Amino acid sequence: METLINLSHGMLNAFDPLNLGLMLLGLAVGVIAGALPGISFVNAMAMALPFTYLMSPLTAMVFLGGIYAGGVFGGSISSILINIPGTPASLPSCWDGYPMTKRGESTRALTIAISASATGGIASALLLTFGAPPFAKFALTFDQPEFFAATFLGLVSIIAIAKSAPIVSFLSLFVGMAIGSVGVDSLYGLPRLTFGVPSLQNGINFVVVMIGLFALSEVVEMLGKTSHGEALGGKLKFKMPTFKELWSLKGAAGRGTALGCMIGVIPGAGATVGAVIAYGVEKQVSPRGKEFGTGVEAGLAAPEAAKNATTGAAMIPLLTLGIPGSAATAIMLAAMVLHGVNPGPLLFSTQTDMVYTIFASLLLANIFMIGAGVLVARGFSSLMKVPPTILGAFIVVLSVLGAYGVRNNIFDVYVCLIFGVLGYIMKIVKFPTAPLVLGVILGPLAERYFMTSLANYDNDLTIFFTRPISGSILAFAALFVLWALVPEMKAKLRRRQAELNDPVLEA
Amino acid sequence: MTFFQLHKKSVRGLLAPSLFLIGATVLLRFVAEDLEMATGMARGIAGPITWPNIMLYLIMFCAAAWLLVDLIGLTLDYRAHQQFSARPRRAGAPASAAPAEAAEGGDMRIWVGLAIIMIYGFLIPILGFMFATLLFVAVWMLLGGIRKPFMISLVSVIGTTVLLYIFVKLALMPLERGLGILDQITLAIYRFLHLI
Numbered sequence: 001m002e003t004l005i006n007l008s009h010g011m012l013n014a015f016d017p018l019n020l021g022l023m024l025l026g027l028a029v030g031v032i033a034g035a036l037p038g039i040s041f042v043n044a045m046a047m048a049l050p051f052t053y054l055m056s057p058l059t060a061m062v063f064l065g066g067i068y069a070g071g072v073f074g075g076s077i078s079s080i081l082i083n084i085p086g087t088p089a090s091l092p093s094c095w096d097g098y099p100m101t102k103r104g105e106s107t108r109a110l111t112i113a114i115s116a117s118a119t120g121g122i123a124s125a126l127l128l129t130f131g132a133p134p135f136a137k138f139a140l141t142f143d144q145p146e147f148f149a150a151t152f153l154g155l156v157s158i159i160a161i162a163k164s165a166p167i168v169s170f171l172s173l174f175v176g177m178a179i180g181s182v183g184v185d186s187l188y189g190l191p192r193l194t195f196g197v198p199s200l201q202n203g204i205n206f207v208v209v210m211i212g213l214f215a216l217s218e219v220v221e222m223l224g225k226t227s228h229g230e231a232l233g234g235k236l237k238f239k240m241p242t243f244k245e246l247w248s249l250k251g252a253a254g255r256g257t258a259l260g261c262m263i264g265v266i267p268g269a270g271a272t273v274g275a276v277i278a279y280g281v282e283k284q285v286s287p288r289g290k291e292f293g294t295g296v297e298a299g300l301a302a303p304e305a306a307k308n309a310t311t312g313a314a315m316i317p318l319l320t321l322g323i324p325g326s327a328a329t330a331i332m333l334a335a336m337v338l339h340g341v342n343p344g345p346l347l348f349s350t351q352t353d354m355v356y357t358i359f360a361s362l363l364l365a366n367i368f369m370i371g372a373g374v375l376v377a378r379g380f381s382s383l384m385k386v387p388p389t390i391l392g393a394f395i396v397v398l399s400v401l402g403a404y405g406v407r408n409n410i411f412d413v414y415v416c417l418i419f420g421v422l423g424y425i426m427k428i429v430k431f432p433t434a435p436l437v438l439g440v441i442l443g444p445l446a447e448r449y450f451m452t453s454l455a456n457y458d459n460d461l462t463i464f465f466t467r468p469i470s471g472s473i474l475a476f477a478a479l480f481v482l483w484a485l486v487p488e489m490k491a492k493l494r495r496r497q498a499e500l501n502d503p504v505l506e507a
Numbered sequence: 508m509t510f511f512q513l514h515k516k517s518v519r520g521l522l523a524p525s526l527f528l529i530g531a532t533v534l535l536r537f538v539a540e541d542l543e544m545a546t547g548m549a550r551g552i553a554g555p556i557t558w559p560n561i562m563l564y565l566i567m568f569c570a571a572a573w574l575l576v577d578l579i580g581l582t583l584d585y586r587a588h589q590q591f592s593a594r595p596r597r598a599g600a601p602a603s604a605a606p607a608e609a610a611e612g613g614d615m616r617i618w619v620g621l622a623i624i625m626i627y628g629f630l631i632p633i634l635g636f637m638f639a640t641l642l643f644v645a646v647w648m649l650l651g652g653i654r655k656p657f658m659i660s661l662v663s664v665i666g667t668t669v670l671l672y673i674f675v676k677l678a679l680m681p682l683e684r685g686l687g688i689l690d691q692i693t694l695a696i697y698r699f700l701h702l703i
Contacts, residue, residue, distance in 0.1 A: 036673070167576060171527060171569035178534075178562040188548050188555035192539055220621050223651060224614035389651025390662055393644045396624055397666075400631070401674055401682075408681055410632050417628040421621055429523065447558040454553045461552070 007129055010356030014364050019062045022055070023361055026066025027372040033067070034074020034086045035376060036398070041071020041087065045331045049338070057339035058354050062361040064335055068328050069365040072271055072311050073117040073373055076304060077380050080109045082395050084215040084402070088206060088441050089271035089310075092279040092303035094214060095434065099295030108241050112297055113304045114373040115246050120257045120305035121366030124312030127261050129359040132316050132348075142266060144456055145464050148449035149473035150266045154273035155442050156477045157280035158435045159484045166485060169435045176439020177446070179204050187451050199411035206440040208403045208412045212419025213426070213433045215399040219392040220424055241297075249301040252282055256302035260309025265317065271310040272441055278306030284484060312362055319343050319355060521577055527570035531563045538563065620650060635685025635693045640667045668700065675702045 013019060026048070033044035045067050052060035075086030080097035093113060100109035158173055159166060182193045183203030194200040256278040263274040282302035283289045292299040318329045320343075336343055341351060348355055403416035426433050457463040465471045538556050539545035545556045627643040634642070644663035653659060674680045675697065684693040697703045 167569055167573045171524075171566060171573060174562050174565040174569060175527075178531075178559060178566060181559040181562060185555040190539060190545055190548060190555040192545075192556055192559045193534065193537070194540070195537060196540060216621075216624060220617045220624070223620045223647075224617040387651075387653070389648055389653055390666075392651065393647040393662075394666055394670075396627070396647070397640050397643065397670060400628060401636075401670065401680070404631075404682070405674070405678070405680055410683060413628050413631065417625050420624060424617070424621060431523070443562075450558065451553055459552045 003130060006352055006356040007360060009353060010358075010360035011364075013058065013353065013357040014062065014360040019059055019357075019361065020364075022059055022063040023066040023365055024368060024372070026063045026068075027070040027365055027368055028376070030067035030070025030072075031074040031077070031369070031372050031376045034071040034090075035077035035380060036086065041067060041074060042328050042331065044071060045328055049331060049335060052335050052338070057336070057341050058357050060335050060339060061332065061354070061358050064332050065358060065362050066365050068332070069121055069308070069311055069362060069369055070372055071328070072308055073114070073121075073304075073369055074376065076113045076117070076307070077110065077373075077377050080113060080300075081106055081380050082215070082391070083218045084395065084399065085210055087271070088210065089275045089307045091210065091272070091434070091437060091441075092275045093300060093307075095279065095293050096296050096299035099293070100297075100300070103295055105295070109295075109300060110373075110377040111241050112246065112249065112300050114370055114377065116249065116253045116256065116301040116304035117308040117373070118366050118370050119253045120260050120307065120309035121311055121369065122363060123257045124261050124264065124309040125359065125363040125366055126312075128312035128315050128362065129356075132320055141469060143467075144449050144453040145467050145470040146473065147266065148446060148453055149464060149470040149477070150263065151273065151442055151446045151449055153473055153477045153480070154276055155438065155446060156481055157277045158438050159280070159481050165432065166488075169432050172432045173435035173439040176209075176436035176441075177443030178439075179209065179436075180206070180440045180443030181447060186448060187455065199409070202407065202409075203444070204415055204440065205406045205412060206437065207406050208416045209419050209440045210437050211399045211402050212416040213423035213437060215395055216417070216420025217423030217427050217433075219395050219399075220420075221427065222388050222392050245297075249297055252286065252298035252301040253305040255282060255285065256305030257309045260306035261313045263306070264310030264313025270314065271307045274306040274310045275303035276438060279303040280480075280484075308366065311366075315358070315362070319347060319358070521574060524570045524573035524577065528567055528574065531566040531570065535560065535563050616650065620647070623647060623650065631683050633686055633689075635689050636682040637667060637671060637693050637696065638685060638689060640670070671697075671700065671702055 014023070029044055029048065030041045034041040045064055048064065048067060052063060055063065072087065072089065075090035076093040076097065078084045078086040079090040079093035081101055083094050083098040083101075085091045085094055097109045097113060100106065155173065155177075158169060178193070180203075182200055184191050184201050191201050259278045259281060260271075260274040263277060264270070279292075279299060279302055282298055283292045286292070286296070286298045288296050288298065314329050315332075318333060333343065341347070341354070399416065399420075400413050403412045404410065406412050423433060426436075453463060454461070463470070464474060536542075538559050542556070545554060548554050623643070623646055627639055630639045630642070633639075641663050644666055645659050648659050648662065671682075675682055684690045694703070
């Protein structure tokens with residue numbers, strides 16, 4: 001009851017004209033920044049941070065919360081429309097969202113994405129409101145081995161995405177993880193796999209790899225397939241899904257939301273791990289799992305819901321323990337510290353008004369996000385009417401800008417271009433690119449948690465299995481691999497047996 | 508018919524896993540510039556090259572497994588083919604398995620497009636982002652089959668200007684301005700457009 005009273009006070013504060021106006025502004029900034037490759041919403045939050053000096057701590061948090069909620073969704077707009085993930089967490093949205101755009105169903109894909117994201121976001125904000133204190137106790141038991149186990153689970157979930165070719169998929173994943181390990185080691189300061197090239201000492205950024213592999217290879221393929229007069233993917237169908245159709249995705253969105261809420265609360269795991277695991281799980285449980293990757297609605301709804309479900313959940317360790325689980329929450333922590341607010345368990349008793357205003361504004365931001373998302377997506381959707389040659393030219397320019405913008409370094413542009421060529425070759429030879437990108441994103445995280453775990457626990461490798469939570473997550477990862485692989489292997493063996501018995505079938 | 512004649516195309520497919528295997532083995536030697544120092548830095552079982560080494564060994568393992576699976580597959584296919592050849596052919600069955608020729612990748616335009624993108628990237632530090640982009644967009648449109656000079660000029664000029672406003676004016680990104688005189692010209696245009 002006390003929570004509801006506090007939440008109603010928070011709602012009143014959130015509806016204050018200044019707070020509401022700035023939250024809406026933050027939402028718009030977040031959605032646009034997330035949708036534009038090269039300007040991530042985290043950059044937008046960092047750029048907005050100095051402006052919060054002019055605001056009260058409460059207004060500042062409402063404003064940044066708006067950018068955060070909008071930005072996490074915004075990345076999916078470019079994923080769905082032009083196959084460039086605006087944020088790493090939007091990567092799974094490319095897999096089924098972009099094929100829908102290719103079929104001329106961009107409006108439908110965007111509506112599904114917005115609805116699922118809003119569902120995940122609202123559920124997560126409610127979880128934050130009602131579940132923060134008990135979750136804080138749970139998160140307190142997490143240490144480096146648990147973070148490693150959670151990241152490991154994210155990595156192995158790739159098996160569900162590419163279970164028809166597990167060996168090649170794992171090979172691609174390990175190549176990605178090896179690429180992720182290029183550069184100076186964070187614990188010892190020793191350069192690895194740099195071959196004496198100074199620019200490689202800073203490592204290979206995953207955004208650069210992602211843009212090269214997905215965007216550039218797609219653009220050149222588009223150039224080969226279409227002539228200048230054709231619209232992308234043939235005739236555009238501006239068909240909105242009906243409420244009944246959206247309701248039919250409740251299972252996918254619900255599972256995604258639940259996974260996102262659970263994973264979001266783990267500091268360091270974040271939206272990317274949540275979205276990838278949700279996609280993998282959905283592929284397993286969905287009756288259309290085999291069709292995933294061809295534009296299946298459930299394959300879009302699940303990661304979208306999971307991605308936004310991590311936003312509220314990620315605020316739990318931030319507000320209760322002062323642990324920022326991601327770059328975005330780290331900026332929110334910085335804003336709190338700048339304004340003299342110390343996050344931690346005491347915050348709930350000393351700044352109750354502020355805490356519940358944050359909860360309320362996050363809830364409202366996810367509701368208003370539907371409007372902001374629709375407006376920005378409509379603007380982007382009209383891109384599909386542009387001749388593909390012109391669209392392609394500007395996707396290349398945006399990709400180059402995106403790669404350059406990561407560190408304002410031309411070397412990143414060269415790396416991006418090389419990965420563009422590699423991406424096209426990988427496409428021709430049907431070598432999976434998604435596991436490689438996932439490896440580059442999660443590999444460095446896994447390495448950091450692995451190395452710090454060993455450093456903190458006297459090089460004891462068994463620590464990953466003997467700690468209850470870490471051991472349970474790893475056991476779950478093993479079960480997940482078996483769950484994904486065993487039926488596929490059985491089917492493969494049966495097919496092989498049939499082919500050997502009747503070689504005509506093989507022909 | 509020999510094993511290799513029958514599976515010429517598939518045997519060529521064995522090249523990829525072999526390359527991964529060899530590549531990872533070679534990289535193990537160059538994982539750090541000074542391997543001895545890297546090994547010396549290790550505390551207990553883990554050091555700075557532990558993680559990349561694990562990844563390279565895993566790549567080698569997967570590549571070897573891929574190679575093995577493909578070789579077993581080829582051997583089984585060969586045996587099946589021999590058994591099939593010995594049997595009388597079923598009515599209506601194809602005389603031989605026509606290899607499905609992959610049509611992808613054949614388009615010359617794709618490779619020219621990739622080359623243009625590479626050249627664009629390498630021209631940015633020399634010509635500056637603005638001039639390189641104007642040129643790139645125009646060339647790309649020509650390659651895509653657009654032949655109207657007015658349309659090409661309009662799209663490249665307006666598109667580049669909009670991008671400059673977003674990235675230079677709003678995002679404050681220090682984009683490359685080119686070398687020598689091009690730097691001066693770019694600065695003058697930035698001032699004219701009120702970008703700086």
